[in-house]
Amino acid sequence: SSGFGFSAGWNFWSMSPNTNAGIYFENIWYSTDSQQAVLTNVGLDMKSRIKGGFYDRFGIGAIRVKLPNEEATTKLVGIFGIGYRFNKAFGLEIYSSSLPSSNPPASTLNMAIVWNF
Numbered sequence: 001s002s003g004f005g006f007s008a009g010w011n012f013w014s015m016s017p018n019t020n021a022g023i024y025f026e027n028i029w030y031s032t033d034s035q036q037a038v039l040t041n042v043g044l045d046m047k048s049r050i051k052g053g054f055y056d057r058f059g060i061g062a063i064r065v066k067l068p069n070e071e072a073t074t075k076l077v078g079i080f081g082i083g084y085r086f087n088k089a090f091g092l093e094i095y096s097s098s099l100p101s102s103n104p105p106a107s108t109l110n111m112a113i114v115w116n117f
Contacts, residue, residue: 003030003037007112009045018049024059030108039108040064041077041097050082057081057095065099075101081110089116 005028011020043061059079081095091114
């Protein structure tokens with residue numbers, strides 16, 4: 001499947017010179033051959049600089065999954081990703097969202113263009 005979405009985040013705590021904690025919000029629309037899903041995700045994440053412009057991202061949150069003709073469910077979601085900042089404002093990030101409590105367990109692989117302001 002493929003999809004389109006948007007997300008916003010705010011780093012509210014500088015834990016060390018290389019690590020920030022923050023909150024994030026995402027809304028993503030996925031479509032497959034048979035159906036469309038809407039995922040809304042909110043949670044806490046932590047980003048740590050690895051080297052140069054590279055950083056990693058860990059997060060935990062609650063995700064609301066809405067499939068057509070089904071009631072929406074809310075589940076625990078874990079996020080892991082790696083990103084690169086080309087300069088202070090722009091970067092690229094690849095991250096995975098995992099829903100271990102789904103039956104069967106589900107995950108998505110996401111790519112984002114990041115703008116920090």
